[in-house]
Amino acid sequence: NARIEYQLLATQKKLLEYSVKYNKWSYLPTVALNGAYNLNYFNNAFSRIYSNSFPNSFAALTLAFPIFQGGKRKANIRGAELEVERNGLDIVNLQNNLNAEFTQAMSFYKSYYQNYLALKDNLAVAQEVYDVIQLQYRSGIKAYLEVITAESDLRTSEINYYSAMYQVLASKIDVQKALGQITY
Known part of the structure; x- marks a missing residue:
């Protein structure tokens, strides 16, 4: 129509x-997968702030019934x-x-x-x-x-x-x- x-x-x-x-x-049921990867930079001298990196990451799997x-x-x-x-x-x-x-x-x-x-x-x-x-x-x-x-x-x-x-x-x-x- x-x-x-x-x-x-x-x-x-x-x-x-x-x-x-x-x-x-x-x-x-539901399944969820999460994750992240980061780099953190720390230094006492401002000119060398990016010289040392400290990586961190996480992963998560969630299953809900x-x-x-x-x-x-x-x-x-x-x-x-x-x-x-x-x-x-x-x-x-x-x-x-x-x-x-x-x-x-x-x-x-x-x-x-x-x-x-x-x-x-x-x-x-x-x-x-x-x-x-x-x-x-x-x-x-x-x-x-x-x-x-x-x-x-x-x-x-x-x-x-x-x-x-x-x-x-x-x-x-x-x-x-x-x-x-x-x-x-």
């Missing part, structure tokens, strides 16, 4: 799964597993919400598109009526008031047509947003 919300939850799920693994690894921690490890593991389960439910909830958003956006788009087609036909009819009445007015058959009324109806049809076109385009953007094709 291309939606950023879904990608965020998927990344969070990976992190929570790693947290479960980390908490399970707390049962394993976790024996008992009062059930804290089990609680941490169970808590991390519950977080993974909750994240899975959040993903399902998000998918349901995205599907509902897409369904609603598609429904609006189809409705607005049908309205657009009807208003497009209405505009063509209004233009035809205006042209006929204009021709009849020039021939002396119709009164000027009827021309004004037809022109007013034509302008109203144009406004409704452009409004419907805007609604179709806006609802198309909503569909694309629901599909994750548009990011802000």
